[in-house]
Amino acid sequence: MKIYLSVALAVLACATSIAQNCELTLQGTVIDIHDGTPLAGATVVLAGSEAARVTDFDGNFKFTDLCEDLYNVQISHPECTTKAFAVQLQNDTDKTFKLEHHLEELNEILIKGSTYYTKAESVLENRISLETLEDYSSGSLGDALKTVSGVSSLNTGNTVVKPVINGLHSSRVTIINNGVRQQDQEWGAEHAPNIDLNTASSITVLKGAAALQFSGDAVGGVVVAEPAPVTLKDSLYGKTILSGQTNGKGGALTTTLTKSYENGWFARFQGTAKRYGDFEAPDYELSNTGLSEQDFSVNTGLNRITYGFDAYYSLFKNKIGILRASHLGGAQDQVAAIGSDRPLILRDFTYDIDTPRQEVTHHLGKVSAFYKSNSLGMFRLTYDVQQNNRLEFDVRRGDDDGKPSVDLELVTHNLSFSLESDVSDEISLKTGLVGNFQENFADPSTGVRRLIPDYKQYKFAVYGIADFQLSEKFIAEFGGRFDYTFMDVFKFYRTSFWESRGYDTQFPELIVEDFGNQLLTNPELEFNNASATVGFSYTFDEDYVLFSNYSLASRAPNASELFSEGLHHSASRIELGDLRFNSEISQKITVTAQKKGDRFSFAINPYATFVKDFIVIEPTGVQQTVRGNFQVWEYRQTNARLLGLDTDAMFNITDALAFNNQFSIVKGQDTSKEQALINMPPASITNGLQYQLPLKQQVNLGIESNYVFRQNEFPNNNFEVFLPETESFETVDISTPPAAYHLVNLNAGTTFNFSGIATVNLNVKVTNVLKTSYRDYLNRLRYYADNLGRNMLLQIKINY
Amino acid sequence: MKTLKFIIPTLLFSLFIIGCSGDDDTPEVVNEEEIITSVIATLVGDTGTVTLSSRDLDGDGPNPPTIVVSGNLKTNTTYAGSVQFLNESETPAEDITEEVEEEAEEHQVFLIPGGGLDVTVTSENSDGNGNPLGTQFTLETTTVTNGTLNITLRHEPKKPNDGTLADAGGETDVTVTFDVTVEQ
Numbered sequence: 001m002k003i004y005l006s007v008a009l010a011v012l013a014c015a016t017s018i019a020q021n022c023e024l025t026l027q028g029t030v031i032d033i034h035d036g037t038p039l040a041g042a043t044v045v046l047a048g049s050e051a052a053r054v055t056d057f058d059g060n061f062k063f064t065d066l067c068e069d070l071y072n073v074q075i076s077h078p079e080c081t082t083k084a085f086a087v088q089l090q091n092d093t094d095k096t097f098k099l100e101h102h103l104e105e106l107n108e109i110l111i112k113g114s115t116y117y118t119k120a121e122s123v124l125e126n127r128i129s130l131e132t133l134e135d136y137s138s139g140s141l142g143d144a145l146k147t148v149s150g151v152s153s154l155n156t157g158n159t160v161v162k163p164v165i166n167g168l169h170s171s172r173v174t175i176i177n178n179g180v181r182q183q184d185q186e187w188g189a190e191h192a193p194n195i196d197l198n199t200a201s202s203i204t205v206l207k208g209a210a211a212l213q214f215s216g217d218a219v220g221g222v223v224v225a226e227p228a229p230v231t232l233k234d235s236l237y238g239k240t241i242l243s244g245q246t247n248g249k250g251g252a253l254t255t256t257l258t259k260s261y262e263n264g265w266f267a268r269f270q271g272t273a274k275r276y277g278d279f280e281a282p283d284y285e286l287s288n289t290g291l292s293e294q295d296f297s298v299n300t301g302l303n304r305i306t307y308g309f310d311a312y313y314s315l316f317k318n319k320i321g322i323l324r325a326s327h328l329g330g331a332q333d334q335v336a337a338i339g340s341d342r343p344l345i346l347r348d349f350t351y352d353i354d355t356p357r358q359e360v361t362h363h364l365g366k367v368s369a370f371y372k373s374n375s376l377g378m379f380r381l382t383y384d385v386q387q388n389n390r391l392e393f394d395v396r397r398g399d400d401d402g403k404p405s406v407d408l409e410l411v412t413h414n415l416s417f418s419l420e421s422d423v424s425d426e427i428s429l430k431t432g433l434v435g436n437f438q439e440n441f442a443d444p445s446t447g448v449r450r451l452i453p454d455y456k457q458y459k460f461a462v463y464g465i466a467d468f469q470l471s472e473k474f475i476a477e478f479g480g481r482f483d484y485t486f487m488d489v490f491k492f493y494r495t496s497f498w499e500s501r502g503y504d505t506q507f508p509e510l511i512v513e514d515f516g517n518q519l520l521t522n523p524e525l526e527f528n529n530a531s532a533t534v535g536f537s538y539t540f541d542e543d544y545v546l547f548s549n550y551s552l553a554s555r556a557p558n559a560s561e562l563f564s565e566g567l568h569h570s571a572s573r574i575e576l577g578d579l580r581f582n583s584e585i586s587q588k589i590t591v592t593a594q595k596k597g598d599r600f601s602f603a604i605n606p607y608a609t610f611v612k613d614f615i616v617i618e619p620t621g622v623q624q625t626v627r628g629n630f631q632v633w634e635y636r637q638t639n640a641r642l643l644g645l646d647t648d649a650m651f652n653i654t655d656a657l658a659f660n661n662q663f664s665i666v667k668g669q670d671t672s673k674e675q676a677l678i679n680m681p682p683a684s685i686t687n688g689l690q691y692q693l694p695l696k697q698q699v700n701l702g703i704e705s706n707y708v709f710r711q712n713e714f715p716n717n718n719f720e721v722f723l724p725e726t727e728s729f730e731t732v733d734i735s736t737p738p739a740a741y742h743l744v745n746l747n748a749g750t751t752f753n754f755s756g757i758a759t760v761n762l763n764v765k766v767t768n769v770l771k772t773s774y775r776d777y778l779n780r781l782r783y784y785a786d787n788l789g790r791n792m793l794l795q796i797k798i799n800y
Numbered sequence: 801m802k803t804l805k806f807i808i809p810t811l812l813f814s815l816f817i818i819g820c821s822g823d824d825d826t827p828e829v830v831n832e833e834e835i836i837t838s839v840i841a842t843l844v845g846d847t848g849t850v851t852l853s854s855r856d857l858d859g860d861g862p863n864p865p866t867i868v869v870s871g872n873l874k875t876n877t878t879y880a881g882s883v884q885f886l887n888e889s890e891t892p893a894e895d896i897t898e899e900v901e902e903e904a905e906e907h908q909v910f911l912i913p914g915g916g917l918d919v920t921v922t923s924e925n926s927d928g929n930g931n932p933l934g935t936q937f938t939l940e941t942t943t944v945t946n947g948t949l950n951i952t953l954r955h956e957p958k959k960p961n962d963g964t965l966a967d968a969g970g971e972t973d974v975t976v977t978f979d980v981t982v983e984q
Contacts, residue, residue, distance in 0.1 A: 450830060626975075
């Protein structure tokens, strides 16, 4: 702009000396910059003169009898920011002037345009509101996700919470954090997402693989966590949430501070700290289950209508104690632990986090820029890098005490380019290219054989998604994606395992070096994965919408499924992967009928998923070692079918009283073996009442009932073990699911408004009010201890 | 489309650079440091020495341990016994008995006759608190008998305990069962 001005000034300096022609016309059209609609009623003033015009219905205006000169044209409109344009008039001129909408509307546009945009047209987007996220501020991402019907969690205790979408988890769930695909060794069943949920102001759950711009392998679904949009005005605002709770005798503090400018620049800082000691079940302490977490993020950037950029860095660091009584030797220990009705190791409450424990550090850095071209659409280029370091400390002996047993460092670089364009009024197109490099390094100084081998992985992907607005009510969506993966792996195999699997005859060329009892091998694996989606949404009248989608997802096996080979201490079992696996291919059909409305709303979502070459781990035998007998679990490929139904309903009985209900059920079947799939979430039903007291001061009271049925369909993986002392064989019952349970939760909250400077929310929440002793089928520690007892949480939320 | 022509090569090139910048050193081999591959019990009596050994050189690999009993015990004999734990996956083999004895408070060896074996086993050494450790023991035979002798090493058992595994708890580091015969 400055250059134009100086050029214009220079021209002006010359122009004044030249003889004047004063019969020129300046006409123009004033339009809205983002959608090109004409702006009627805009006032156009030629600065320094009395001349003024108001644009007509089509946004047109016209000045006549103007001289050759430089004019300063000022255009104002009630809904827009006044803007000045320099126009050098030499001939009759017809020009288009673009105005930016008024601030508030602009924010809305930015919100729609770049933040909470639609991720898929033909599946229902389950969005978790900011209010709900704030409720879970002191908890974990997984706990907040469970508020969505059809989402459950695979837990290791109560602090490691891994989301399960429609019965599927780990590598089958893609998590998008701030526009970046999270790479935090998600293959592990006891690895929770390394995300501070306080960085997000909205989380969307897409059940299924329809959102191909994010990934083609999300057989289970996609979770998209997005930060709050920045308002476009000169402002400094923030939020602080302080929570304290009785169970775990700890709390959390999180704060966000945003500085924004009208010209589009912004900066934001966010930080969270959490600290808990041992949690407790109704009848005993859960020894060594404390948690310590520190996270922060910084974000700065520029948001203009047609271009902008964004730089983001976040650090997530935690230390999680794992129930001491869950660390076991062989099967004999399992018999004793499962047979006991309380954990075999109980200690007094402490904040100390001893072994076993996990320590995870996750860095995420991102730079992203966008440019909106009127003709082509919006281009976005993003580079991001993530470093994930995972340490797992086991109970060890001698010099090794205090040394981690697992030390994995995963570095991922990702470069992506996308283009979103409106080909016509009816057709919009999303296309993109992604390149990704990942390197895993397993530190050998642990003195324990690598759980995951060293590898380098290269990925390239290309996708395209087209939305067709066939009528005002009917939107159709088609998408396709192709992913290419190349893995260059250096893996040490035990010679005995290599031979017992027959790899010695199948892959003799992979051996790089022979160390006697171990072999260094260099497998180079290639996977080509195609995925596709097709679907539509149809709006019957204002309130009723029908979504229908078919998606084909294809997932390359992960490093754990391919290369596991050895004792998994935290599971007390030997886990074996298979080098020969191919990709699993899933097909999901989902239909959602939604009714929107203020008084009554609901959504019903049945679905069916069929997976070919589904990778599942299951027991195949018992292995003798010097440490005793261990069950052997081998990964295997089979065909699977998941059928399920999720429902949501909300009814405002009166203005002050609201009722809500959620129900989910899923049935998983291994169709090759004709038996139930392991670890399928049991059916559950949640009912809630919210009541607003008839007082001047707004006070909300709520009660929630959560009933989880017993899982009656499960594979029988029990096995027998010989106990030398009693000279008897005992059954190790690792299969039977725990009984159904019912939890009651209460909450109360009120808001104080301090004359526009700040609002303060005060919330009290009591969970498991009745002190119910229960165990959950999807908690890996259910063999050893009950779940949490009663907890009282006090939360103070300040917006300023 | 010009932009695309620029972006695709840039994208590929950058990743190529990132991907190839690391050096291609092959990773170093990890020999499990704390694994116990071998349990050797030596019983020294007036009439001779009997060794009971269990070796599992591939650790938690697919091969089962190799169990060898060098001979039969004699009746009415008091054997001076000792248990040795070795990691023979390393060269030279590491003697883990030393670590166990250093951390005596956190360990205990249990010797459990079973299957009708009529012998008496007594721990001959103890930890700093005067509780039995069991790496040194005596085994007394009387009559002709046969059955099994189980050797179990527990990490972090409850101490003191009543001498049974059930009461001791803790984690099993080693458990091996030998067939034993006492003859005339």
